[in-house]
Amino acid sequence: MIVSSWNVNSLNVRLPQVLDWLAAQQQAAAPVDVLCLQELKLTDDKFPREAFEQLGWHMAYTGQKTYNGVAILSRQPLTDVVLNNPRYEDEQRRLVAATIDGVRIINGYFPNGQEVGSDKYAYKLAWLDALIELVREDLSRFPKLVLCGDFNIAPADADVHDPALWGEGLHVSPQERARFFRFIDELGLKDTFRLFEQAPKLFSWWDYRNLGFQKNQGLRIDHILASPALATSCKRSWIDRQPRKNKQPSDHAPVLAEFA
Numbered sequence: 001m002i003v004s005s006w007n008v009n010s011l012n013v014r015l016p017q018v019l020d021w022l023a024a025q026q027q028a029a030a031p032v033d034v035l036c037l038q039e040l041k042l043t044d045d046k047f048p049r050e051a052f053e054q055l056g057w058h059m060a061y062t063g064q065k066t067y068n069g070v071a072i073l074s075r076q077p078l079t080d081v082v083l084n085n086p087r088y089e090d091e092q093r094r095l096v097a098a099t100i101d102g103v104r105i106i107n108g109y110f111p112n113g114q115e116v117g118s119d120k121y122a123y124k125l126a127w128l129d130a131l132i133e134l135v136r137e138d139l140s141r142f143p144k145l146v147l148c149g150d151f152n153i154a155p156a157d158a159d160v161h162d163p164a165l166w167g168e169g170l171h172v173s174p175q176e177r178a179r180f181f182r183f184i185d186e187l188g189l190k191d192t193f194r195l196f197e198q199a200p201k202l203f204s205w206w207d208y209r210n211l212g213f214q215k216n217q218g219l220r221i222d223h224i225l226a227s228p229a230l231a232t233s234c235k236r237s238w239i240d241r242q243p244r245k246n247k248q249p250s251d252h253a254p255v256l257a258e259f260a
Contacts, residue, residue, distance in 0.1 A: 001033045001034065001100075001101065001103065001258070001259045002030055002031065002032045002033050002034070002256060002257070002258045002259075003032075003033065003034045003036070003105065003146055003148060003224060003256065003257050003258075003259070004032045004034065004035050004036065004240075004254050004255065004256040004257075005035075005036040005037075005038070005107065005148040005149055005150075005222055005223075005224055005254065005255050005256075006018075006021075006035065006036070006037055006038070006222075006243075006250070006252060006253070006254040006255075007037075007038040007039050007109070007149075007150040007205075007222060007250060007251075007252035008037055008038070008039060008040070008250045008252075009039050009041075009250040009251055009252065010039065010040070010041040010042075010250075011037065011040045011041065011042055011047070011048065011069070011071075012041065012042050012046065013248065014248075014249075014250055015048055015051065017243060017246055017249070017250075018035075018037070019051060019055070021243055021254070022035065022055065022057075023055075030258060032256070033074065033075050033076070033100075034072065034073065034074050034075075034100060034105060035057075035072075035073040035074075036070070036071070036072050036073075036105065036107035036148050036149060037061075037070065037071045037072075037073070037107075038069075038070050038107070038108070038109035038149050038150045039067075039068065039069060039109055039150070039250075040061065040063045040068070040069030040070065040071060041063070041065075041066055041067060041068070041069055042063050042065070042069060043063055043064060043065050044061065044062065044063050046063075047061050047063060047071070052073055056075065057073045057074065057075065058073070058074045058075070058076065058077050058078050059071060059072065059073045059074070059078070060072050060078050060081045060083075060096055060098050061096060062083040062084065062093040062095075062096055063093055064092070064093045067092070068092050068093045068094055068109055069093050069109070070093065070094060070095060070096045070107050070108065070109050070149070071096065071107070072096055072097075072098050072100075072105055072107050074098070074100045074105075076100050076101050077100075078098035078099065078100055079098065079099045079100075080097075080098060080099040080104075081096070081097070081098045082096070082097045082098075083095070083096055084096075085127075085130055085131060085134050086134070087130045087133055087134050087137075088126075088127060088130035088131075088134075090127070092111075094108055094109045094110070094111070094127070095107070095108045095109075095131070097138070099142065102144055103142075103144045103145070103146060103230065103259075104138055104141075104142035104144065104145040104146070105145075105146050105148070106134075106135065106138065106145070106146065106147045106148070106149075107148055107149050108131065108147070108148075108149035108150075108151075109149055109150050110124070110127070110128070110131075110149060110150060110151045110152045110153070111123055111124035111127050111152065112124070112152050112170070113152065113170050113171075113176070114170070115170060116168070116169060116170055116173050116175075121170070124152070124176070125175055125176070125179065128176075128179040129179070132179070132182050132183065132186070132187070135147055135183065135187055135189075136186075136187055139187060139188075139227060142227075143227060143229040143230075144227060144229050144230040145189075145226070145227040145229075145230065146224060146225065146226050146227075146230065146257075147183065147189060147223075147224075147225045147226075148222075148223065148224040148225065148255075149222070149223070150205075150221060150222050150252065151180065151221055151222065151223050152171055152176075152221055153171055153172075153176045153177065153179070153180045153221060154166075154171050154172050154219045154220055154221050155177055155180045155181065155191070155220075155223075156177075158200070159203070159219060159220035159221070160172060160219055160220075161201065161203065161216060161217045161218055161219070162217070171219060171221060183225055184225075187227075188227065188228050189225040189226060189227060189228075189231075190225060190226050190227075190228065190231035190234075191223060191224075191225055192223075192224045192225065192226050192231065192234050192237035192257040193220070193223065193224070193237045193238075193239075193255070193257075195231065195234055195237060196236060196237055201216055202220065202239055203216065203218025203219055203220050203239070204218070204219070204220050204221060204222035204239050204252055204253050204255050205218055205219050205220075205221050205222065205251055205252045205253075206218040206219075206244065206251060207251065208251055212251075213244055213245075220239075222239075222252055222253075222255045223255065224237065224255055224256070224257040226257065226259070230259055233259045233260040234257055234258070234259055234260075235258045235259065235260055236257070236258050237255075237256065237257040237258070238255070238256055239253055239254070239255050239256075240253055240254045240255075240256060241253050
């Protein structure tokens with residue numbers, strides 16, 4: 001099973017790119033089985049369900065106008081679908097979970113936080129705390145579990161193009177990183193990307209401004225975490241930079257992990 005995660009920064013704008021990417025994946029020796037999308041930025045009635053169904057994909061999604069929105073696309077049927085976090089009352093559509101071929105997939109668009117110390121930053125930390133408890137509960141029922149999405153957290157200095165420039169600001173603050181490592185240290189999840197030796201300066205997000213992508217001034221904030229029962233079968237994990245080279249691209253690139 002290959003699981004992928006991609007913040008498309010508007011599915012309405014990027015739908016042709018997503019369809020092209022899926023078509024290219026179909027031709028690969030090991031095609032993608034699950035695609036998790038974030039920042040759909042459209043309501044459920046506007047979701048391009050038919051376009052994906054014509055390609056044979058199953059799906060679950062929850063969206064809202066202009067902001068947020070998440071979806072899981074799968075070659076196999078989805079069961080036990082849960083929209084949002086039952087442990088956290090939230091009008092923002094940021095979470096969708098489903099079981100696919102015995103693997104629990106939780107896909108999230110984690111809050112940005114705006115600025116350290118702001119109300120939105122406090123919301124981000126509370127949202128993360130609630131998600132940790134949801135994952136803890138799901139792990140008791142689903143030994144094979146993936147938590148993926150746009151975490152809006154770069155967990156280590158190796159995930160930041162210039163640690164001195166970012167300091168302890170948003171995305172790299174100690175409080176955010178502490179939450180990220182609670183998934184690792186408390187719940188036992190594994191950062192699939194770091195299971196393998198990787199080249200330096202590999203990122204999943206680059207600012208549109210100041211030639212961020214061209215200068216590789218990015219952050220690794222999109223992640224695929226796997227439970228211990230699943231991580232042992234992880235064969236590789238990587239970032240596909242190619243879609244970031246598209247005309248009018250998302251500011252994020254897809255991240256992928258393959259499980260035997």
